[in-house]
Amino acid sequence: MFTPAAFIFVFLGNFAAGTAFGAICDGIFLRQLGPTSVSADQILSYKIQVVNEGACNLEGVQVTDYLPRRTLYREGQPTPSQVPSDRPAPRDHLPVHQVQWMGVHLPPRGGSAVFEVKVLVLSPGKRTITDTACLEHPSSVRICNTIDFWVND
Amino acid sequence: MTLPQVVLSLLLILSFSSTSHAMGRPKPGALLMGVMGDSISAGSLSDLPLKPFARSEGAVNAKLIWENKRRLSWASGRAVASHFRLLGDYLRAEGEDQKLFIENFATPKHRTRDLPGQARELVRHFKNGAYSSLIYVTVLIGSNDACDKPGPTPLDQMREELLKTFAIMSEIKQEDSIRILLVGIPRIPDLGAPSIRRTHTPLLGLRCSFVRDRLFGFCPNLIGWRTVAQYHAAMDIVEERNRLLRSTAAEATAAFPNLEIVYSNHLYNLEIPSELLAIDCFHPSKRGQEAISREVWLDQPWFITD
Numbered sequence: 001m002f003t004p005a006a007f008i009f010v011f012l013g014n015f016a017a018g019t020a021f022g023a024i025c026d027g028i029f030l031r032q033l034g035p036t037s038v039s040a041d042q043i044l045s046y047k048i049q050v051v052n053e054g055a056c057n058l059e060g061v062q063v064t065d066y067l068p069r070r071t072l073y074r075e076g077q078p079t080p081s082q083v084p085s086d087r088p089a090p091r092d093h094l095p096v097h098q099v100q101w102m103g104v105h106l107p108p109r110g111g112s113a114v115f116e117v118k119v120l121v122l123s124p125g126k127r128t129i130t131d132t133a134c135l136e137h138p139s140s141v142r143i144c145n146t147i148d149f150w151v152n153d
Numbered sequence: 154m155t156l157p158q159v160v161l162s163l164l165l166i167l168s169f170s171s172t173s174h175a176m177g178r179p180k181p182g183a184l185l186m187g188v189m190g191d192s193i194s195a196g197s198l199s200d201l202p203l204k205p206f207a208r209s210e211g212a213v214n215a216k217l218i219w220e221n222k223r224r225l226s227w228a229s230g231r232a233v234a235s236h237f238r239l240l241g242d243y244l245r246a247e248g249e250d251q252k253l254f255i256e257n258f259a260t261p262k263h264r265t266r267d268l269p270g271q272a273r274e275l276v277r278h279f280k281n282g283a284y285s286s287l288i289y290v291t292v293l294i295g296s297n298d299a300c301d302k303p304g305p306t307p308l309d310q311m312r313e314e315l316l317k318t319f320a321i322m323s324e325i326k327q328e329d330s331i332r333i334l335l336v337g338i339p340r341i342p343d344l345g346a347p348s349i350r351r352t353h354t355p356l357l358g359l360r361c362s363f364v365r366d367r368l369f370g371f372c373p374n375l376i377g378w379r380t381v382a383q384y385h386a387a388m389d390i391v392e393e394r395n396r397l398l399r400s401t402a403a404e405a406t407a408a409f410p411n412l413e414i415v416y417s418n419h420l421y422n423l424e425i426p427s428e429l430l431a432i433d434c435f436h437p438s439k440r441g442q443e444a445i446s447r448e449v450w451l452d453q454p455w456f457i458t459d
């Protein structure tokens with residue numbers, strides 16, 4: 001597990017631009033919060049925060065987290081609508097490793113939601129792993145943010 | 154003559170290389186969209202799907218064409234819902250009366266080291282055409298850098314070439330900033346999955362493993378993996394270069410105030426089923442080009458209709 005010192009929550013990457021959903025739906029933001037580094041064979045826990053500062057009432061929003069490679073999904077809060085297979089090895093079919101929450105509601109002017117993801121980081125260490133989270137509204141634009149975590153030995 | 158030589162000769166005889174990228178005559182005051190990149194944006198072999206789909210979805214045009222910029226490129230094609238078409242739709246919906254023109258400088262086998270040359274061509278064309286604005290540019294590059302033999306292009310070299318490219322583009326002075334969508338490398342190592350290697354192609358029923366890996370010899374460094382460790386090593390090469398593209402986009406946006414560069418990582422997050430591949434089991438088919446266009450369009454933050 002993380003030591004308290006290592007578990008410093010930081011805003012990783014930029015707060016993804018909120019120019020989406022057309023002129024009247026500006027102000028949608030997505031960001032990930034988590035540690036800057038993690039050790040191999042330990043749990044990495046991070047949060048995806050989405051905020052609607054705009055005037056639109058957003059219903060049916062989909063939030064997708066493309067999990068870092070060489071990690072195993074362990075838990076999501078709230079319970080995701082879709083989770084990846086637990087088998088890590090590439091087989092005949094190589095599924096993209098993703099967790100998805102459907103039907104998210106973001107009321108106007110401050111509506112927000114937080115999604116927590118826990119994955120087991122597999123060996124080896126001394127590498128960077130990448131996570132991309134996206135917020136998507138049907139027939140509209142997508143907002144994504146990509147962040148990196150350093151894996152210690 | 155061996156079978157591979159016969160097929161390659163046929164390909165060369167029937168292929169043509171588009172020497173003119175123009176898709177219309179420049180008109181003073183018109184808007185210009187630019188396309189830069191490699192064979193994906195050039196639409197290489199997109200006319201020949203690996204798995205021909207039902208004729209009701211569109212007849213297969215059995216031509217061997219090395220470039221399909223005008224018809225099937227995800228960025229510039231007119232026969233797919235390309236970014237050129239989507240941008241045109243957006244501008245019409247916004248009541249924009251200036252005509253939109255497209256120039257596609259993407260060239261098969263090009264790497265980041267070739268991008269400055271493409272950028273110079275774009276700038277030259279823009280200035281000669283007396284366009285009012287370079288409204289949008291797509292750049293999909295890096296696949297050939299990752300696939301390069303004997304090893305991938307070093308990251309610092311890629312960064313240098315990208316910054317050189319953006320410096321050249323920043324020479325264009327116009328009222329609005331130049332909007333550039335920089336698209337990351339797709340999951341090329343996934344193409345080495347046994348399910349794809351075993352797929353039969355329309356080329357005499359030969360398997361992808363033969364057509365792609367032996368006949369064409371595409372990207373053995375990334376596709377030729379056989380173990381989990383080898384697969385991840387190949388994915389590391391792609392992921393490192395996508396990180397470099399992302400960080401360089403941010404660096405160049407800060408360095409050149411008249412450029413607005415957005416990086417899209419979405420091709421990397423997309424599965425590539427064999428239904429989206431061309432006959433060579435490597436390049437995207439027409440359906441693949443449509444899928445790329447649709448997915449990547451969602452990542453541009455500028456041309457959004459309500």
